[in-house]
Amino acid sequence: MLNYQRYRGFPIFRYPKRSWTEREIEKAPIWCSVDLRDGNQALVEPMSVEEKLEFFQLLVGLGFREIEVGFPAASQIEYDYLRNLIERKQIPEDVTVQVLVQCREELLDRTFESLLGLDKAIVHIYNSTSVLQRDVVFDKSREEIKEIALRGVEMVKRHEKDFSGKVRLEYSPESFTGTEMDYALEICNAVIEAWDVRPGREIIINLPSTVEMHSPNVYADQIEFMSRNLKRRDSVILSVHPHNDRGEGVAAAELALLAGAQRVEGTLFGNGERTGNVDILTLAYNMFSQGVDPKLNLENIREIQEVYERCTKMSIPPRHPYAGKLVFTAFSGSHQDAINKGLRAMRERKGTIWEVPYLPIDPADIGREYEPVVRINSQSGKGGVAFILEDRFGYRLPKGMQREFADYIQKISEAQGEVSPDQIFEVFRIEYLESREPIEFRNVRSTDIENTDGSYTTFADVTYRNAGRLHEFSGSGNGPIAAVLSGLNKELSMQGKVLDYSEHALNAGSDSKAVSYIHLLDEESGRSSYGVGVSSNITRSSIRALFAAVNRLFYPEEAEESGRRRVKEAEEKKA
Numbered sequence: 001m002l003n004y005q006r007y008r009g010f011p012i013f014r015y016p017k018r019s020w021t022e023r024e025i026e027k028a029p030i031w032c033s034v035d036l037r038d039g040n041q042a043l044v045e046p047m048s049v050e051e052k053l054e055f056f057q058l059l060v061g062l063g064f065r066e067i068e069v070g071f072p073a074a075s076q077i078e079y080d081y082l083r084n085l086i087e088r089k090q091i092p093e094d095v096t097v098q099v100l101v102q103c104r105e106e107l108l109d110r111t112f113e114s115l116l117g118l119d120k121a122i123v124h125i126y127n128s129t130s131v132l133q134r135d136v137v138f139d140k141s142r143e144e145i146k147e148i149a150l151r152g153v154e155m156v157k158r159h160e161k162d163f164s165g166k167v168r169l170e171y172s173p174e175s176f177t178g179t180e181m182d183y184a185l186e187i188c189n190a191v192i193e194a195w196d197v198r199p200g201r202e203i204i205i206n207l208p209s210t211v212e213m214h215s216p217n218v219y220a221d222q223i224e225f226m227s228r229n230l231k232r233r234d235s236v237i238l239s240v241h242p243h244n245d246r247g248e249g250v251a252a253a254e255l256a257l258l259a260g261a262q263r264v265e266g267t268l269f270g271n272g273e274r275t276g277n278v279d280i281l282t283l284a285y286n287m288f289s290q291g292v293d294p295k296l297n298l299e300n301i302r303e304i305q306e307v308y309e310r311c312t313k314m315s316i317p318p319r320h321p322y323a324g325k326l327v328f329t330a331f332s333g334s335h336q337d338a339i340n341k342g343l344r345a346m347r348e349r350k351g352t353i354w355e356v357p358y359l360p361i362d363p364a365d366i367g368r369e370y371e372p373v374v375r376i377n378s379q380s381g382k383g384g385v386a387f388i389l390e391d392r393f394g395y396r397l398p399k400g401m402q403r404e405f406a407d408y409i410q411k412i413s414e415a416q417g418e419v420s421p422d423q424i425f426e427v428f429r430i431e432y433l434e435s436r437e438p439i440e441f442r443n444v445r446s447t448d449i450e451n452t453d454g455s456y457t458t459f460a461d462v463t464y465r466n467a468g469r470l471h472e473f474s475g476s477g478n479g480p481i482a483a484v485l486s487g488l489n490k491e492l493s494m495q496g497k498v499l500d501y502s503e504h505a506l507n508a509g510s511d512s513k514a515v516s517y518i519h520l521l522d523e524e525s526g527r528s529s530y531g532v533g534v535s536s537n538i539t540r541s542s543i544r545a546l547f548a549a550v551n552r553l554f555y556p557e558e559a560e561e562s563g564r565r566r567v568k569e570a571e572e573k574k575a
Contacts, residue, residue, distance in 0.1 A: 009213075009214070010131075010177075010178055010213050010214070012214060012218055013181050013218060013221055013222050013225070014218075014221060015221035015222075015224055015225045017224075017228070018220070018221055018224050018259070019224070020220050020221075020223075020224050020255060020258040020259040020260070021258075023258040024258070025254060025257050025258065025287060025290070025292060026292065027292065027293075028284070028287060028292065028293060028294045028295040028296075029257055029261065029262055029263050029264045030065075030066060030237065030239075030262060030263040030264070031063075031064055031065075031066070031263075031264060031266075031280060031284075031295070031296065032064070032066040032067065032068060032098065032239070032263060032264070032265045032266075033059050033064045033066075033067050033068065033265075033266070033267065033268070033280065034068040034241070034265050034266065034267055034272075034277060035055060035059065035267045035268055035271065036052055036055060036056065036059075036067065036068065036069050036070055036081075037068045037069065037070045037071055037100055038068070038265075038267060038272045038273065038277055039267040039268075039271040039272050039277065039312070040052070040070070041071075041273070042271060042272050042273045042274075042276070043271075043312055043313070043314070044313070045313055046077075047311055047312065049077065049080060049081050049084060051310075051311040052069075052070075052081050052311075053081075053084065053085070053090065054307065054311055055307065055308075055311045055312075056069065056085065056090065057090070058304065058307045058308075058311075060092060060095060061297065062296050062297050062298065062304065063295060063296045063297045064095070064296070065094055065095055065096065066095075066096050066098055066122065066263075067095060067096075067097055067098065068097075068098040068099070068100060068122075068124065068265070069081065069082055069085065069097045069098065069099060070082060070099065070100070071099070071100045071101065072099055072101075072110065072111055072114035072115075073101055073106075073107040073108075073110035073111045073114070079110070079114050082097070082099070082114045082115075083114060085097070086115075086116075086117045086118060087117070091118070096120050096121065096122055096168070097118070097121055097122070098121070098122035098123075098124055098170065099111055099114065099115065099121065099122070099123060099124060100124045100126070101123065101124065101125055102125070102126065102127070102152075103125050103126075103127055103148050103149065103151055103152025103155065105155055108152075108155045108156065108159055109159075111123065112159040112162075112163060115163065115165070116164075118165045119164070119165040119166065120165050120166045120167075120168070121165060121166075121167060121168070122167075122168045122169075122170050122204065123156055123167055123168070123169055123170065124170040124171075124172065124204075124206070125149075125152040125153070125156060125169070125170070125171055125172075126171065126172035126173070126174045126206075127145065127148045127149050127152065127173070127174060128145075128173075128174040128175050128210075129145055129173040129174065129175060129176065129179045129183065129184060129187060130174075130175035130176075130177075130178030130179045131178060131179065131180065132175070132178055133174075133175055133178070142183055142186075145187070146186070146187045146190055149171065149173075149187055149190070149191055150190060150191065150194050152171075153169070153171070153191055153194040153195055154194065156169055157195070168202065168203070168204065169195050169203050169204070170203070170204035170205075170206055170239070171188065171191045171203065171204070171205055171206065172206040172207070172208055172241065173187055173188060173207070173208075174208060174210050175208070175210045175211065176207045176208050176209070176210065176222070177208075177209045177210065177211065177212070177213045177214065177219065177222065178210075178211065178213055181222060181225055181226070184207075184222075184226065185225070185226060185229050185230070188205050188226065188230060189230060189231045191203070191205075192205070192230065192231050192232055192236065193231065197231075197232045197235045197236065198232065198235055199234070199235055201235070202235045202236065202237055203235065203236055203237070204236075204237045204239050204263065205226075205230060205236050205237070205238055205239065206239040206240070206241055206263075206265065207222070207223060207226060207238070207239070207240055207241070207261075208240070208241035208242070208243070208265075209240070209241065209242040209243050209249075209252055210241075210243060211243060211245050212242070212243055212244065212245035212246040212248060212249070212252065213245075215246070215248065216248050216251040216252040216254075216255045216256075217255060219242070219252045219255065219256060220252075220255035220256055220258060220259040221259070223238070223240065223255075223256045223259040223260055223261055224259035224260055226238070226260075227259060227260030227261070228260070237262050237263055238260055238261050238262050238263065239261065239262070239263035239264070239265060240252075240253060240256040240257075240261045240263070240264055240265070241264075241265040241266075241277070241278075242256070242264075242266070242277070242278040243272065243273065243274065243275070243276070243277055243278070244270060244272075244274075244275040244276045244277065244278060244279075245274060245275050247275065249266075249270065249275075249276070249277065249278035249279065250278060250279060250282050250283055250286070252278070253266070253278045253283055254283065254286070264278065264280065264283065265277070265278075266278040266279060266280040266283065267279065267280060268280060268281055268304065268308050269281060269305075269308060269314075269316055269320065269323065270282070271312060271314060279321070280296075281298065281301070281304070281322065281323065282321045282322065284296050284298055285298065285321070285322045285361070285366065288361065288365075289360050289361045298366060299365070299366065299367060300366070300367035301322060301323050301366045301367050301368065302367050302368070303367070304323075305323055322361075322366060328359065328363045328368055330358055330384065331376075331377050331379050331380060331384075332379055332380070332381075333379065333380045333381015333382065333383055333384055334381060334383070335357075335358050335384075336380055336381060336383040336384025336385075336387055337381060337382070337383020337384070337386075337387075338357035338358060338383070339356060339357060339358055339359060339383075339387065340383050340384075340386060340387035340390070340391075341357075341383075342355065342356035342357045342358075342359070343356055343387075343391070376388065376409060376413060376418065376419045376420075376421075376424060377413050377417055377418045377419070378410065378413040378414045378417070380406075380409075380410075380413065381406065382402040382403050382405075382406035383402070385402065385405060385406045385409050385424060386402045386405075386406075388421045388424050388425075389405075389424065389425065389428060392421045392425070393421075393425050393428075394506045394507060394515075395428070395506070395515060395532075396504055397517070398500060398502050398517050398519065398530070400500065400519060400530070401517060401519070401530040404529070404530055405427075405428065405431070405432075405530075408427050408431060409424060409427065412427070426567060429563065429566075429567050430560065430563035430564050430567050431552070431559075431560065431563060432530070432531065432532040432548060432552070432563075433532055433534065433548075433563075434562065434563040434566035434567055435531075435548050435551045435552055435559035435560065435562055435563045436547070436548070436551065436559075436562050436563075436566065437467075437551065437555070437558050437559060437561070437562035438466055438467045438551065438555050438558050439464055439465065439466050439492075439547055439550060439551060439555075440464060440465040440547065441462070441464050441540075441543050441544050441546075441547040442463040442464050442465060442470070443462070443463040444460055444461065444462050444463070444480070444484065444539070444540070444543055445460070445461045446458055446459065446460045446461075446480055446483065446539070447459045455478070456478070457476055457477070457478065458476065458477055458478065458479050458480055458482070458483040459474065459475075459476045459483060460474065460475050460476070460477075460480060460483035460484050460487060461473075461474050462474070462475070462484055462487055462488075462543075464547070471491070473487040473488070473490065473491040474487055475487025475488070475489075475490070480539050480542065480543065481498060481501065481518070481542050481543070481546060482498075484543050484546060485497075485498060485546060488546070488550060492550070492554070494522070494524075494550070494554060495522060495523040495524045496520050496521065496522060496523070496549075496550065496553070497520070497521045497523050498518060498519070498520060498521075498546075499519040499520065499521050499528060500517075500518070500519035501516070501517070501518050501519070501542070502516070502517050503515060503516040503517065503538060503541065503542065506534065512536075513534050513535060513536050513541070514534070514535060514536070514537070514538040514541040515532065515533070515534050515541060516532070516533045516534075516538070516541040516542040516544070516545040517530060517531070517532055517545060518530065518531045518532075518533075518542070518545040518546050518548075518549045519549070520546070520549035520550065520553055522553055522554065527553060528553065529549055529552045529553040529556075530549060530552070531544075531545045531546060531547065531548030531549025531550070531551070531552060532544075532545050532548055533545030533546070533547070533548060
């Protein structure tokens with residue numbers, strides 16, 4: 001049994017004056033990528049200088065205007081990387097780089113040395129303020145911890161005087177979520193006063209969920225309390241830096257925005273220490289899915305993923321929101337059917353607003369394709385199979401035929417697992433399109449005669465093969481299908497009856513072929529089956545469908561063997 005008694009929750013901060021519950025996210029925050037610092041330090045194999053340069057260009061291309069490039073005082077590699085960016089003039093004028101540094105004189109000296117040549121920079125200082133860290137790591141009082149932060153501010157101010165560019169200060173009370181709120185407010189306000197915050201001299205107060213300690217609503221209460229009580233609020237940019245220890249980083253960030261946060265620090269795909277930082281891409285795509293401009297260039301997630309995986313040597317899980325290879329799939333038959341109907345309704349209604357069940361966004365809008373939307377396995381139903389045939393190959397099966405054909409695919413999927421679209425179509429060809437034995441339609445000559453009551457009778461003369469030999473028969477009826485069926489019934493001594501007929505164009509354009517579906521009943525046995533025919537001529541496609549239905553209903557074994565042979569021959573010709 002889990003020894004849950006070893007654990008206790010940090011006291012929950014409750015803010016009765018909260019108003020974030022009544023708000024919605026209506027605009028994107030200021031985004032700050034910390035991939036090159038927080039993300040990079042969490043990699044088993046940290047990025048090389050060249051990889052970091054490539055990653056930086058990716059972030060710039062995505063539209064990030066604030067990028068934490070590292071901890072230049074921590075190592076020579078970090079220092080050299082920033083110098084490389086500056087000396088090679090890789091930082092656009094509208095991008096501000098951010099550097100992290102502890103509140104120590106020698107580290108700040110090295111940090112400002114790394115910034116030489118820049119016209120602006122964000123200098124991010126921090127110190128841990130939580131109850132636990134004060135106790136077991138630093139063994140210092142609240143006043144002593146506050147003094148560390150204030151000394152850091154004074155050191156930055158001294159360096160600022162000799163720096164040719166503009167310095168914006170960012171301060172983080174690290175492990176904010178484990179800090180008493182009155183103390184977090186006290187230390188942040190002291191920093192604000194010490195920096196002499198005013199219009200034109202703004203400060204970033206960053207409140208990290210360094211370790212997720214509570215549910216997102218508690219974090220939101222903490223953020224709103226700070227937002228309402230920080231001094232000189234109009235000149236304070238309130239930032240959040242959520243981690244994902246409880247798997248709630250995205251929710252925490254979203255609620256923090258409702259609570260007054262104006263800026264979010266995070267990483268692509270949530271890379272970072274332990275379970276990672278908040279995933280900025282998921283946050284941005286969530287906004288996009290609600291009709292809010294995320295202010296990032298996210299039209300091709302595959303390109304983002306490719307650079308990310310190459311530089312970090314990390315892979316994207318298949319169920320990762322928006323980016324995972326399986327997130328736009330549907331294995332459940334009912335889901336597949338709903339997706340099929342939703343997409344069809346969108347096309348028919350020419351809708352401008354995306355409304356498709358189980359697909360919160362159009363995959364095409366972020367560089368994904370419809371091809372993998374529906375995947376077929378033993379859990380799939382007729383709707384999914386029908387969707388594949390329509391979406392990939394243009395065949396809109398009648399409902400009754402959907403059930404019939406799905407049975408074939410079900411047997412295959414139970415034996416082998418997932419069935420590919422190409423395999424589905426191969427079965428369709430074998431069972432329906434190429435089932436031309438023992439009887440194969442060759443030609444028809446038809447004539448319409450007007451009757452005395454104004455109706456018409458069709459007379460048809462049909463040439464066909466039976467077991468390879470040419471034969472002819474005649475028939476009559478109230479249309480081509482009825483005329484040919486009456487002749488077939490006599491010719492083959494059968495009792496066939498058409499239960500249903502439908503047709504549609506297989507492709508758009510004047511050179512489109514017609515596809516016909518016939519549901520045929522054997523009145524003697526009560527069994528029924530479908531046939532499919534394709535031709536540039538609608539009459540010929542319907543007669544081919546009728547012949548296919550006869551073969552499948554009365555000669556199923558021969559029809560299937562014929563289909564297999566013809567499909568194999570066609571594939572060999574292609575090869």
